[in-house]
Amino acid sequence: MKTLFENVNIFDGTGSALFPGEVVVEDNCITAVSKGSGKIPRDGAEVVNGNGATLMPGLCEPHAHITYPNMLKLNELGDTPPEEHIFVTMHNAQTMLNAGFTSLYSAASSKLRTEVVVRNEINSGRIMGPRFRAASPEIVATGGLGDERQLHMYHQGIEIIADGKDELIKTIRTCIREGVDTIKINISGDNFVKVGHDGVCTYTAEEVKAAADEAHERGAWLSCHTRSDRSVRMALENKFRVLYHCEYSTDETLDMIEAVKDEVFIAPAIGANYRLAHHAEEWGITPEVAESMHLFKTIDLTIDTYQKMRKRGIRVMPGGDYGFIWNPIGTNARDFEYFVNLFGYQPAEVLSAATMLGGKIMDIPNLGLIKEGYLADILLVDGDPISDIAVLQDVDKIFMVMKDGQFCKDTKKLQTAA
Numbered sequence: 001m002k003t004l005f006e007n008v009n010i011f012d013g014t015g016s017a018l019f020p021g022e023v024v025v026e027d028n029c030i031t032a033v034s035k036g037s038g039k040i041p042r043d044g045a046e047v048v049n050g051n052g053a054t055l056m057p058g059l060c061e062p063h064a065h066i067t068y069p070n071m072l073k074l075n076e077l078g079d080t081p082p083e084e085h086i087f088v089t090m091h092n093a094q095t096m097l098n099a100g101f102t103s104l105y106s107a108a109s110s111k112l113r114t115e116v117v118v119r120n121e122i123n124s125g126r127i128m129g130p131r132f133r134a135a136s137p138e139i140v141a142t143g144g145l146g147d148e149r150q151l152h153m154y155h156q157g158i159e160i161i162a163d164g165k166d167e168l169i170k171t172i173r174t175c176i177r178e179g180v181d182t183i184k185i186n187i188s189g190d191n192f193v194k195v196g197h198d199g200v201c202t203y204t205a206e207e208v209k210a211a212a213d214e215a216h217e218r219g220a221w222l223s224c225h226t227r228s229d230r231s232v233r234m235a236l237e238n239k240f241r242v243l244y245h246c247e248y249s250t251d252e253t254l255d256m257i258e259a260v261k262d263e264v265f266i267a268p269a270i271g272a273n274y275r276l277a278h279h280a281e282e283w284g285i286t287p288e289v290a291e292s293m294h295l296f297k298t299i300d301l302t303i304d305t306y307q308k309m310r311k312r313g314i315r316v317m318p319g320g321d322y323g324f325i326w327n328p329i330g331t332n333a334r335d336f337e338y339f340v341n342l343f344g345y346q347p348a349e350v351l352s353a354a355t356m357l358g359g360k361i362m363d364i365p366n367l368g369l370i371k372e373g374y375l376a377d378i379l380l381v382d383g384d385p386i387s388d389i390a391v392l393q394d395v396d397k398i399f400m401v402m403k404d405g406q407f408c409k410d411t412k413k414l415q416t417a418a
């Protein structure tokens with residue numbers, strides 16, 4: 001199977017300017033990229049006329065939660081029975097693919113096996129979905145972010161509670177036995193559940209070290225919820241691969257991140273807090289409530305920290321914590337606009353983070369660029385995301401999604417465009 005895309009403007013993922021050109025896909029690989037038109041022989045190829053659309057690499061969400069049922073409260077995760085939860089996750093995978101996200105790096109499953117089985121079904125080709133690195137549930141200390149219990153009544157959210165080195169080690173062993181790719185640990189608290197909690201470490205240094213040693217020994221990747229400065233340092237000291245939030249990082253901690261900037265990925269998840277602060281009034285988050293949750297302060301801190309991270313060349317990725325009612329699954333591309341408007345990113349720069357860095361966080365060496373020899377994860381976009389970054393928020397404008405050389409979206413619009 002050979003497909004030639006003609007009459008397209010190519011964003012190759014490196015951050016370079018768009019250029020008019022042609023791209024050939026054979027089986028699951030990009031086999032030719034040419035500037036200009038007519039230089040590549042058409043022999044045997046199905047030709048797709050892009051009519052001036054932008055052709056770009058598929059997007060990666062580095063902090064995915066596709067077990068989230070677009071909920072109001074974390075409790076809803078525990079309330080969803082496992083059988084329904086598989087379907088929620090499966091449909092969310094399809095929604096993400098339709099929105100142009102061909103890769104998902106999970107930042108926690110809500111039940112231990114939910115993401116593992118959906119990943120396996122996607123990989124087997126039996127259901128459609130993005131490339132997917134499946135995570136453990138959030139591993140949480142008593143009273144940490146995600147501990148939904150009350151003393152008189154058991155509640156379950158997204159968490160596995162593990163206190164002390166022994167429980168942590170056993171929990172990690174269990175998650176790895178069940179097939180997760182990545183272990184998620186909540187090292188700090190969060191204002192979302194308890195105001196003032198974001199500056200607190202909910203695990204001790206000894207607990208974090210024991211957990212990290214076990215995950216490293218068994219070959220699982222580590223990611224973490226780290227808002228407080230000290231939690232970021234603990235994560236760096238124990239070689240966590242992916243750090244989320246980090247907005248309290250001091251300049252000295254930013255030095256530590258910069259020193260390992262080719263080894264770690266950072267994602268602020270700005271969209272989640274921004275939507276909650278500014279677009280969630282109909283669900284009771286009035287400006288007064290947002291203020292009482294310290295959301296405006298957290299957003300200001302995030303802006304300050306990530307402007308600095310950008311200048312230091314740290315690998316920061318857009319996305320994170322979509323799946324609440326105010327930021328539903330599939331609207332993740334809003335984060336690109338926040339990176340531009342709040343952190344000072346150029347559109348090409350944030351899109352390179354969402355594509356080229358996507359290949360790196362997924363740890364697939366030939367993923368994330370439009371380049372000969374790279375895997376064919378490709379979008380056709382009706383518009384120019386470099387001059388209007390918001391165009392990627394319109395799912396209808398992403399009129400072709402190809403993953404691993406397969407067309408994954410209703411191609412009727414493709415034929416209209418042709």
Ligand SMILES: [Zn+2]
Pocket residue numbers: 063065107320321
């Ligand atoms: Zn998260």
